[in-house]
Amino acid sequence: MKTWNAKAADVERRWYVVDAEGETLGRLATRIADTLRGKRNPGYTPHVDTGDFVVVVNAEKIVVTGKKLEQKQYYRHSGYPGGLRSRSLAEELERRPTEVLRKAVRGMVPRTRLGRAQLGKLKIYVGPEHPHEAQQPVALPGTTRRAKAE
Numbered sequence: 001m002k003t004w005n006a007k008a009a010d011v012e013r014r015w016y017v018v019d020a021e022g023e024t025l026g027r028l029a030t031r032i033a034d035t036l037r038g039k040r041n042p043g044y045t046p047h048v049d050t051g052d053f054v055v056v057v058n059a060e061k062i063v064v065t066g067k068k069l070e071q072k073q074y075y076r077h078s079g080y081p082g083g084l085r086s087r088s089l090a091e092e093l094e095r096r097p098t099e100v101l102r103k104a105v106r107g108m109v110p111r112t113r114l115g116r117a118q119l120g121k122l123k124i125y126v127g128p129e130h131p132h133e134a135q136q137p138v139a140l141p142g143t144t145r146r147a148k149a150e
Helices: 025-037 089-095 097-106 113-119
Strands: 015-019 053-057 073-077 084-088 122-124
Touching: 015 025, 025 053, 025 097, 025 113, 073 089, 084 089, 089 097, 097 113, 097 122
Parallel strands: 015 053, 053 122
Antiparallel strands: 073 084
């Protein structure tokens, strides 16, 4: 019996939408990365992009636990001596909330041209609106929401 491998032409892509309000950053990023890679599909093949599109709304309302808002740092370097800059998670969420989730997912996909193609299927938006209604996205299965403290 031969092992079946997916072909790029045979892949049927679906669209999923995720409301990030009240979701934990790392847990949500894991579910998104698995969906982008296609690991939830029965025809998953590691060297072929078998994943689906994911649209994330309300990215600014993501939740983290502990003291991560103050202690977690995002670094960047200009390339010049002394050019290291950093921002806390709270500052980054205020300034660019979509990039916080994008960087979390980026760390969970392969660092190859296949991973970059998979990351291109991730669409993140601030607020509840997105321009992908024509694709008729459905809710991503397995959504877990934290209990909201009133």
